[in-house]
Amino acid sequence: MPGLEDLYREIILDHYRNPRNRGELPAPPAHTETGFNPLCGDEITLYLQVDGDRIEDIKLSGQGCSISQSSASMMSTAVKGRSLDEVRAVIRRFKSMMSIHESRLDGAADGTDEADDTGPRDEDVKLGDLEALQGVVKFPVRIKCATLAWNTLTQALDEVGATAE
């Protein structure tokens, strides 16, 4: 049986207590996107400053549990300053880490092998601190908490893409 120590790793609690990139950016020019977890009421609003094909700045506001907030905080540090292709690779890599249960719940696996030719190979992407969230998959109800910020970021990137075209 998984224990609390699998879930509440120290690095997670650190990001929860001291969230990085907390705040807002003027929108526009920043893109904003709000994500909801209808199960528990968690909300995350994401501000994305994209310059060319690079995420120049990212800020987050909202409220939620330690898992959703720390995941958002770690995500912000993982994607800030990265190219959009790199960011998409990180998203895929993170979701694949979570996907064992997500694919079971949603009936559709998240792609882990869809990296296009121009982007980095997913298996080369280093998740760093984010690896600490791996324990979440042992608590299936909490996977939605961990992926809230990531799904919101995916939506925001789709918006950015749509605007650019």
Add this chain to the structure above:
Amino acid sequence: MHADPRRQRQEALAGALSAAGLDGLLVTSRANIRYLTGFSGSAALVAVTRGDDDRSTGGGHQPIDVETVKKDFPILDRREHGKRLVYLDSAASSQKPTAVIEAMSTYYETTHANVHRGVYAIAEEATRLYEQARTDLARFMGAPRPSEIIFTKNVTEAINLVAYSWGRANLGPGDVVVLTEMEHHANLVPWLSLKAERGIELRYIPVTDDGQLDLGRLDEALEGAKLFGVTSVSNVLGTINPIKRLAEAAHAAGALLLVDGAQHTPHMPTDVSDLGCDFFGITGHKMLGPTGIGALWARAELLEAMPPFLGGGEMIRDVRLDGFSTNDVPWKFEAGTPPIAEAVGLSAAVRYLEGLGMDAVREHERTLTGYALSALRESHPELVIHGPPSADDRGGAISFQYRDVHPHDLSQVLDEAGVCIRAGHHCAKPLMRRLGVGATARASFSVYNDEADVDALVAALSAADALFAL
């Protein structure tokens, strides 16, 4: 040779009835004896079988002996993380006594057939049991006639039935429906749908800082309204609303009163006639019964005038290729094969609660809620408890915030101690916004909870401190 457990139960029951001076009951039909074997034989439950006089939801019962009651709920023997299960989420769904579980399995083992169709013995018996459940529930709710009880899936479906059937027949652009800020989504979304579809106007009774309805401008809000929909007991705040007063105010304004009784019926006597309401929805799985069954009570003349809700078998008198005519009330509103075993289970739940006595249930939960409010305030002064300060004004649900610990995390840590509480918005997002929070932690009680369960909650809260101290 193996002993037949059912036969053993029957013999044990016969012995218990005999000891209680109730031999006469054994001359009832074989079917009844079978169902009586579903009861666990505790003294409170033997009282159920004594006759209709003791089956009122009113007074005259002994205080609840929780130790005995706990034995009637097999799930409470389960151990979680090596600890005894402390179930404090009955406002979401209650646990089931052996009487309910066995009534349903006995029904499937001995009686099942479709209702209102077959002319053979077991079909007639299934029909009789299904209709008996209606009679039992009508008695339990103080309904003047069993035919005023429509079986639904739950209270959500009961309110949707009113919104779709009565609402679409009676509400048009600009017509006013009054609701409150403390409603469950079940009593918001059906009306928001009508607003989007037909342009009805929705008005909301606000909630005060101590979790009561702000009735200062009630008459103003009700002016010109056609319907007032209100929860009897808040699933978040625990607040018991003054339904009689609200019914009078609604009627004075020419509006009907719809009551969401999901958190009422499991915890205190229900008398729809005395309350003076027009619609009252209940849900079975919160009142010790099975999932998948609930009911709408409505005054007969309203049901007669309302068009059907779902269409299909059972709800018709005749169907031609160019049209149909409807069955009588209540079957007019029960399309398709109904949840028969669930009705049998609900019937057993009603009898179980009647055996305890709803006045005794209310007194037990009022006392326990009072104990919990004091224990939480004393042991954790930093705890913010939502809702009315006194247990006299509350049902058995306590929502709270604990320091800056998110309710989700709190619930996860409490689970480690075997303590089950609910964390989230409790399907009341507008109320969460009113309270200025995204979510709350909620502990809620039922007949099988005692002070030791509250103590386990209090102790487990301290464990959260260590982990999440900011």
